[in-house]
Amino acid sequence: KAGVTQTPRYLIKTRGQQVTLSCSPISGHRSVSWYQQTPGQGLQFLFEYFSETQRNKGNFPGRFSGRQFSNSRSEMNVSTLELGDSALYLCASSLQRGLYEQYFGPGTRLTVT
Amino acid sequence: GNSVTQMEGPVTLSEEAFLTINCTYTATGYPSLFWYVQYPGEGLQLLLKATKADDKGSNKGFEATYRKETTSFHLEKGSVQVSDSAVYFCALDGHYTGANSKLTFGKGITLSVRP
Numbered sequence A: 001k002a003g004v005t006q007t008p009r010y011l012i013k014t015r016g017q018q019v020t021l022s023c024s025p026i027s028g029h030r031s032v033s034w035y036q037q038t039p040g041q042g043l044q045f046l047f048e049y050f051s052e053t054q055r056n057k058g059n060f061p062g063r064f065s066g067r068q069f070s071n072s073r074s075e076m077n078v079s080t081l082e083l084g085d086s087a088l089y090l091c092a093s094s095l096q097r098g099l100y101e102q103y104f105g106p107g108t109r110l111t112v113t
Numbered sequence B: 001g002n003s004v005t006q007m008e009g010p011v012t013l014s015e016e017a018f019l020t021i022n023c024t025y026t027a028t029g030y031p032s033l034f035w036y037v038q039y040p041g042e043g044l045q046l047l048l049k050a051t052k053a054d055d056k057g058s059n060k061g062f063e064a065t066y067r068k069e070t071t072s073f074h075l076e077k078g079s080v081q082v083s084d085s086a087v088y089f090c091a092l093d094g095h096y097t098g099a100n101s102k103l104t105f106g107k108g109i110t111l112s113v114r115p
Helices: none
Strands: A006-008 A010-013 A019-024 A029-039 A043-050 A052-058 A066-067 A074-077 A087-094 A108-113 B003-004 B011-014 B019-021 B024-027 B032-038 B044-050 B056-059 B060-064 B075-077 B085-092 B101-103 B109-114
Touching: A006 A087, A006 B044, A010 A019, A010 A043, A010 B024, A019 A087, A019 A108, A029 A074, A029 B032, A029 B101, A052 A066, A066 B085, A074 A087, B011 B019, B011 B044, B019 B109, B024 B032, B024 B085, B032 B060
Parallel strands: A010 A108, B011 B109
Antiparallel strands: A006 A019, A019 A074, A029 A043, A029 A087, A043 A052, A066 A074, A087 A108, B003 B024, B019 B075, B032 B044, B032 B085, B044 B056, B056 B060, B060 B075, B085 B101, B085 B109
16 A cells, blocks of 8 residues: 655745645545644644544644645645745644544655745 | 653664663643654654553564653663664654644654664
């Protein structure tokens, strides 16, 4: 069974631009969560989607948004990029919400210049 | 809110040495606890988990026991290998504490094992 895939793997953007990252969960998984990883803040939860609805959101500004499609694939969008948005963005999928293991993708490395 | 505290790193050990990485947590209710490992250039891989007090998670020679009385989930391995060199994250899922289904991570610790 294929794992969680994320595209693109690397991205370079300029301040003020916007970016869209994509995540395809493991087949059959319905819950998708996003995390931001930076050297300073570590791993921080962004949001969780289940059945095309955002179920939980971390403490990030409104510039960070996401959505989930009927096939469980998810995208996250960051508008008006700032230098501080440079990070590794990780997507994780799980079978259902709750006490189910989260499987992580390799991440998208975003660099904002 | 929920929080996870890991011991400061990095940690450097010789091959076949004993490993302990400390992890303590703060949460109300009964969280599930996890150890994740991240190899260079990769995402996170679940190493082991425990879902209730006194449970022991184990995988690939690593073990951790869910100690509710000390709110700890320390990771141990009897004999480390060079291939164990990676970053290790302790995490909790606060689903049953009312925090919904999301992982709270510790800051991670880098383990380097020299031959």
